[in-house]
Amino acid sequence: MFAKKTKQRHVGARLLVLASALAVGSTAYADALLRGRVNDADTERPLASAEVRIAELNRRVRTDSSGNFTLPNLPAGEYTLEVQSVGYEPTELVVTVPDAGSITENIGLNGYGVTEEVMVTGFRASQLDSVQDKNSADIIKDSIDANDAGKLPDQNAAEALRRVPGVSISIDQGEGRYVAVRGIDPGLNNVTMDGQTIGAPEADDRRIALDTIPADVLSKLEVIKTVTPDLDGNSIGGTVNLVTPSPYDDEDGFMIKGSADIGYYDMNGESPYSASAAYSQVFGSENQFGMLLSASYSLREYQSENVQTDIWEEEDGYYIPGEMVYRDYTLERERTGVVANFEWRPRDDFKVYFRNLFNEFADTEQRIETLYDYREGDLEDQTATSGTFTEGEGEKAYKKRLEEQSISQSTLGGEWLYGANTLSLSATFGHTEQKTPYDIEWSFEVSDSLPMSYDTSDFFPRVTAPGDFMDPSFFEFNQVDRNSQLVEEDLSIFQLDWRHDLDFGDNPGYIKTGLKFTGRDKTSDNTGPSYDGYEDDLLLSQFSVPGKEGFYDSVRPGFYPFGPIPDFAGWEGFFAQNEAGFELNSDDTNENEFAEDFTVTEDVYAAYIMAGVDIGxxxxxxxxxxxxxxxxxxxxxxxxxxxxxxxxxxxxxxxxYDDVLPGIQARWQVTDGFVARAAWTNTIGRPGYIQLVPYRIFDFEPNDDDELEGEVEEGNPNLDRLQSENWDLSFEYYTESGGILAAGLFYKDIDNPIFSRSQTFENINYEGREFAELEITRPENAEAGELLGLELNWQQQFLFLPGFMSGFGASVNYTYTDSEATVFDRDDKLPFFLQSTDVANAALYWERSGLELRLAWTYRSEYLDEVGGDPEEDLYVDDHSQVDFKASYAIGDHFDVYFEARNLTDEPLRYISGKDSGRLAENEIYGWNATLGLQFNY
Structure with missing residues (x-):
């Protein structure tokens, strides 16, 4: 192994030598430097991503997040400096560059159509920043400015990102959680913080739950859809980069801001609250030191009600639901986010930074459950929509769980500009945890079977049982599980990048190369004693309380009576006093102890070389x-x-395994407002941890003929990574007022998609035993899959309209994706997991004289969640739309009061058994919620 690593380092060294040789032969520039800052002329707000160009040399540069720019190594002479940014009037000025040294030019741009009532502030300014960021980029990307995120009724980073074209999110308890880019499984996207990979707290896969990260500790959220060779290759959907602020972002070198809010949840009447604060300061004799501190805290209590039927199955020619489950959820989610960034800039050409993020997310869940396992015995009196089973079972359960996720990450790095070269070095260390101190569930089952009837005449199916089902003395103790788990990941990243600016003939450009090491060490340790008996009989009536009155009445009054439930505190107290009397189920306990324990060590060595050139x-x-x-x-x-x-x-x-990932991208400025782009890239997607680790659960027993039958569930360390060849083409038209009309096509040819495969073998010898029947379930690579998509995006500020109408603006985006994959044992084509065919966002806003109003709508169509044996057994998450509203008003120069309302249409999370079948598998409701708050900014 050491030889392999050494060989890899030699490959990177040879790339650096090659880049150096090219640099030596390039055209050298004189040692003079032009620097400056681009601002809004009226508000002095720094303009990020503005383009600064020297016409005579065709050399251009983008301003950074602080509006600063640097053009090094300029030959002495007089030049025309052209500065432009979307939504602003372009400007030109003449600068004289000396033989050596540096000069400073600060430029103020005038907003297009600006009046005293309609200024470039608030959401209007944030939208312009995002449009300009897209316009000036050499790749295909979209972004959301932090102020933009603050102007939307979004509670976390995932919800802010769903406004981006081609991005959809999965919902958990009414909140956005995981981000899918162009429908690709979130575990196949790369999530970074300031360009460096974030560790994954969860045990099973590489997904980053972005509901753990509050949006108000970030300065920008980027979605990079066509990666360049200097970015990590594991990015089949794209790269989501979360950017933390810099102390140099503010014009005056000083900033202090804060916010506080309190809210109301319709379903439970609780009042969530949150607060945030940020402070930044530059200091020193030459303002060479900078410090930024930002913190955010929120506490929210959720309520949701869930009705679940599982997969529907055919019975005597009619499809009927599986077991019927009612679930009443109460959750408390506490988030804490801290950013501490420090910078040292002793000279214009040198900086050192130390960036730190700490984020903690605590999810306390209470789940109360009533279950009807009704499909036992004989089926009688069946019709197209009803029937009765002569025997049925049932269960009452109460579960409490605390899950804590934490992400801490620190990056120490520096950047040195010397001559025509830029050298960047960084070291990142991260630690993530998912700790479950307790996950306790008490369950009680009916003591004798009961006849149970089903009714599917309504969209919401239901099951009924005799009155004994509502009697707590009819339920006896079944089991108590007492689980805990600790998942940890340590992340180490070392990166070196070197760029050299040079001329390719008469065309300015650069060459860039670098090395990177990413190391992960991940462990999962689960503890789970399970007790399924007691020395005496225990009945639910011993410690029981009534279930929720009016459960699901807002959807179907009286449909789903909950009945009695365990008194969790009573049973916990009983267990503490009588633990010795409970009987340990050693089989379940040992499975809990070992099945979820694993270790993973993963090292990725990377080297790249790339170049860029402007040809006209x-x-x-x-x-x-x-x-x-x-x-x-x-x-x-x-x-x-x-x-x-x-x-x-x-x-x-x-x-x-080794991967060679070539790519080329082109940006063509067809006219002043029209940009065309094309890209060919290659990316990979590494399998999830639980798919790769060699766990196995093997159970067998003799059948009635004394022949062995068995089941195997296992991971697959031999899984191949997904490989994707990506083609992109886009056309973008930018208006003078800062609007955009864009259309893009993308195609992905993906090899080795991963699906869970179940195979049943007959008369097989397996590990020295003869089996009459053996079922083996494990993840395996399928052959290939394809994605073909269209992205449309329109944003417009109506500054050209008269009077108060000039305060209006709108944004609409839509993504259509057609995907198909070949899945084992299925003759038909299936879409990719989590792949919605249609994703859309629309927003209408009005902003004038300090008042901002915004109405936002998001939509995604259904997507595949589980693959069954045939299309009727596939499980889909139904389509989802949500309407949100926000209003804010500026009080003087420093205060804003705001009101937010979310999920105004009370949209549920819904699963359907069999695509387009109309057969409800699950429906979860949350209600609407609202927030009133105050912001301060100085």
Whole structure:
């Protein structure tokens, strides 16, 4: 292994030598430097991503987040400096560059159509920043400015990102959680903080739950859809980059701001609240030191009601639902986010930064459940919409769980500009945890079976049982599970980048190369004693309380009576006093102890070389990235003999693979307002951890003929990574007032998509035993899949309209994606997981004289969640739309009061059993919520 790593480092070294040789042969510039800052002339707000160009040399640069720009190594002479930014009137000025030294030119741009009542502030300014960021980029990307995120009724980073074209989110308890870019599984996207990968707190996969990160500790959220060779290759959907603020972002070098709010949830009547504060200051004799501190805190209590039927199955020619479950959820979610960024800028050409993020998310969940397992015995009196089973079982359960996720990450880095070269170095260390101190569930089952009837005449199916089902003395103790888990990941990243500016003939450009190491160490440790008996009989009536009155009455009054439920505090107290009397289920306990325990060590060595050149109005960027991935895995193989635990044996696995990822992108400034782009890139997607680790659960028992039957569930360390060849084409038209009309096409040819595969073998010898029937379930690579999509985006500020109408603006985007994949044992084509065909966003806003009003709508069509044996057994998440509103008013120069209302249409989260079947599998409701708050900014 050492030889392999050494070889990889030699590859990177040779790339650096090659880049150096090219640099030596390039045209050298004189040692003079032009620097400056681009601002809004009226508000002095810095303009990020503004384009500054020297016409005679065709050299251009973008301003940074502080509005600053630097043009190094300019030959002495007189030049025309052209400055432009979307929504502002372009300007030109003449500058004289000396033989050596530096000069400073600060430029103020006048907003298009600006009047005293309609200024470039608030959401209007944020939207212009995002449009300009897209316009000036050499790649295909979209972004949301932090102020933009603050102007939307979004509670976290995931909800802010759903406004971006081609982005959809999955919902958990009414909140956005995971981000899908162009419908790709969130685990196949790369999520970074200031360009560096974030560790994944969860055990199973690489997804980053962005509901853990409050939007108000960030300065910008970027979605990069066509990656360049200097970015990580594991980015099949795209790269989501969360940008933290810099102390140099503010014009005056000083900033203090804060906010506080309190709200109301319709379903539970609770009042959530949150607060945030930020402070930044530059100091020193030459303002060479900068410090920024930002903190955010929120506490929200949620309520939701859930009705679930599981997959529908055919019975005597009619589809009927699976077991019927009612769930009453109460959740408390507490978020804390802290950013501490420090910078040292002793000279214009040198800076050192130390960026720190700490984020903690605590989710306390209470889940109360009533279950009808009604499909037992004989089916009688069946019609097209009803029937009665002669025997049915039931369960009452009460679960409490605390899950805490934390992300801490620190990056120490620096950037040195010397001559025509830029050298960047950084080291990042991160630690993530998902800690579950307790996950306790008490369950009680009916003591004798009961006849149960079903009715599917309504869209909402229901099951009824005799009156005994409402009697707590009819339920006896079944089981209590007492789980806890700790998942940890340590992340180490070291990166070196070197860029050299040079001329390719008469065309300015650059060459860039670098090395990167990313190391992960991840562990999962689960503890789970399970008790399924007691020395005496225990009945639910001993400690029970009435269930929720009016459960689901807002949807179907009287449909779903909850009945009695366990008194959780009473049973916990009983357990504490009588633990010795409970009987440990060693089989379930051992499965809990070993099945979810694993270790992962993953090292990625990367090297790249790339170049960019401006040829007239065309910018071409291309190169190649090489990545070597080495991984080692540890887990347990758990064996059960006739349902009894036999042993847990440690298992090991490993993998190693290399990837060569070429890419080329072009940006063509067709006219002043029209940009065309094209890109060909190659990316990969690494499998999730639980898919790769060599865990196995093997259970077998004899059948009636004394022949063995068994089931195996296992991971697959031999999984190949997904590989995607990506083609993109886009056309963008920018208006003088800062609007955009854009259309883009994208195509992805994806090899090795991963699906869970279940195979049943007959008369097979498996590990020395003869099986009459053996079912093996594990993740495997399918052959290929394809995505073809269209993105449309329109944003417009109606400054050309008279009077108060000039305060209006609108934004609309729509993404259509057609996807298909070949899945094992299925003749039909299926869409990719989490792939919505249609995703849309629309917003109408009005902003004038300090008052801002915004109405926003988001929509996504249904997507595939689980694959069944045939199309009727597939599980889909139904389409989802949501309407939100926000109003704010500026009180003087420093205060804003705001009001937010979310989910005004009370949109549920809904699952359907079988696409387009209309068969409800799950429906969860949350109600609407509102917030009133105050912001301060100085």
């Amino acid at each position: 109005d065309v910018t071409i960027t291309g190169g190649v990235r090489f990545e070597e991935t080495e991984s080692e895995y540890g887990a347990y193989a758990v064996l059960f003999d006739d349902g009894d635990f036999d042993r847990a044996q440690p298992t090991r696995g490993s993998s190693r």
